[in-house]
Amino acid sequence: MNRWEPNARGRLEAAALDxxxxxxxxxxxxxEIAKQAGLTERTYFRHxxxxxEVLFGGSEELAQLIAATIADQPESAAPIDAAAAAVEAMGDRLQPRRERAVRxxxxxxxNPELQERELTKLASMATTIADALRERGTPSPTAGLAAETAIGVFKVAFERWTTAGTSSDLAQLIRDSFTDLKALLAEVSP
Structure with missing residues (x-):
């Protein structure tokens, strides 16, 4: 095996998923993952x-996208709208990876252990959204509520997107889910 293999991380991710x-x-x-990728265990643990963790790569990239998207929103944007823009941007970023996401x-x-790790990842994204909203001057309780709501909407849209037979765009499903949420809130408002 060559010492410096191109795209080792991507090959490991693909081999692990397969x-x-x-x-x-x-x-x-x-x-077995390293062998299937044509790499060594040592290379695996470098990545x-x-x-x-091979299933949860890209979290840092998404966190940066979330923070940048919220920072780029107009000052007049409501916290929930800024959070919605962030999760929509995540949808756009994930769209080309639909097949991988479904698998x-x-x-x-x-696997319950992986479900727990997925929830940890989503909680981290909610924290990133809340922190970015606080940076904009949103009070802490409001930032937290907007962040948790946005992640809840993302989870519903992501589940619909990864369900067999759905060919919709993830960002559109996120927008549709926010519309559904607004309609639900309108039903319970006094």
Whole structure:
């Protein structure tokens, strides 16, 4: 094996997902992932802390996108609208990766340990949104509520997007879910 392989991270991610779908998460070892990618275990651990993390790459990139999108919103934007723009931007970023996302969600759904890690990732995104809203001057309780609401809407839209038979654009599903939320709130308003 060559010492410096191009796109080692991407190859490891693809190999892991293939093996997790084929064999299951618990039955797959890091050694098998590295071998399938044509790399060494040492290379694997240069990129990922453990065999779960290979499914959760890109979190830092999404956090930067969230913060930048919220910072770019007009000062007049309501906190929920700024948060909505951030999760829509996430949808745009994830759209080209739909096939991978569908396969990944199947692996996560079959493993409680991965479900827990997914919830941790979503909580981290909510924290990023709330922090970015606070940077704009949004009071803390309002920032937290807008962030948790936006992540809830994202989760619903993402589930619809990764469900078999859905071919919709993720950002559009996010917009539709925010519209549904507004309609739901209008029904309960005095």
């Amino acid at each position: 093996l997790y779908v084929e064999r299951g998460f618990a039955q797959t070892t890091v050694a 990922f802390a453990d065999k779960r 990944r969600q199947g692996v996560i759904a079959a």
